[in-house]
Amino acid sequence: MKYFSRHRSTWLAILASAASVALWFSIPSERWGGRLWAVGSSVCHQIPSHSITIAGLQFPICARCAGLYLGSLIGLLNFATRGKNNGLPKRHFLYLLFVLLMAWAGDGINSFISDLINQPLLYETSNLSRLATGFGMGLVMSVALTTLFNIVIWQNAEHQPVLQSGWQLLVYAGFSFVAGSALWFASLPVFRFLSTLSILTILGVISMLYTVFWVIVLKKENLFTSWQMLSPYLIAGFATALAQVWLLNFIRLRFLG
Numbered sequence: 001m002k003y004f005s006r007h008r009s010t011w012l013a014i015l016a017s018a019a020s021v022a023l024w025f026s027i028p029s030e031r032w033g034g035r036l037w038a039v040g041s042s043v044c045h046q047i048p049s050h051s052i053t054i055a056g057l058q059f060p061i062c063a064r065c066a067g068l069y070l071g072s073l074i075g076l077l078n079f080a081t082r083g084k085n086n087g088l089p090k091r092h093f094l095y096l097l098f099v100l101l102m103a104w105a106g107d108g109i110n111s112f113i114s115d116l117i118n119q120p121l122l123y124e125t126s127n128l129s130r131l132a133t134g135f136g137m138g139l140v141m142s143v144a145l146t147t148l149f150n151i152v153i154w155q156n157a158e159h160q161p162v163l164q165s166g167w168q169l170l171v172y173a174g175f176s177f178v179a180g181s182a183l184w185f186a187s188l189p190v191f192r193f194l195s196t197l198s199i200l201t202i203l204g205v206i207s208m209l210y211t212v213f214w215v216i217v218l219k220k221e222n223l224f225t226s227w228q229m230l231s232p233y234l235i236a237g238f239a240t241a242l243a244q245v246w247l248l249n250f251i252r253l254r255f256l257g
Helices: 002-006 008-025 034-041 063-080 091-117 127-153 166-184 188-217 227-255
Strands: 085-087 158-161
Touching (some): 034 188, 034 227, 063 091, 063 127, 063 188, 085 127, 127 166, 127 188, 166 188, 188 227
Parallel strands (some): 085 158
């Protein structure tokens, strides 16, 4: 009992995660990658004409979201090498991130209005432009998420920006070009692999956000010095992410058909 009392938060998080996994496996999976689609539908409209399709199989998220989440994965891995930095980027990097954000939003708004009026608004949005602006937004999201996570979580964070140099941008651009090209010209095995990778990234991003949420709600900010100390909150974040996916799919299937 003393052991359980000392590790109560860990066991409660594990039980919540187990319950969420059980809900996850209750999601219907009739079509290919049904549970991949369930995760994708929690963040993406999944419109066929806006998605990359190979051999009759549609990517589980649209081209814009594919770039966004594959780019976010590249950025998160890139910035993980910077340690626990929590400072804002310098002004010229902030300007660049703002331009990338506006390009992503502008392409999306142009696409949305073009679909409404059934003709191009400013230009004809393509899956290639969706993919490219998605990768741009992936850099924005990865910088913002890494910085937020480090600000809230770590006790021993360094007040240095995660995005510090042009070399990081070149690395991000290079890996994004490779990932985008791999998806655009993908064989079926690569297509399935990137599908799974993008969905795991969505779960990872949502889990990180819920980890931050639980740390703030429980007033544990800046108390952690290791991943082991943080593990109950990571598990709770993952459990909440799975629960969200299940709930959104339940609402969609029950009320939206």
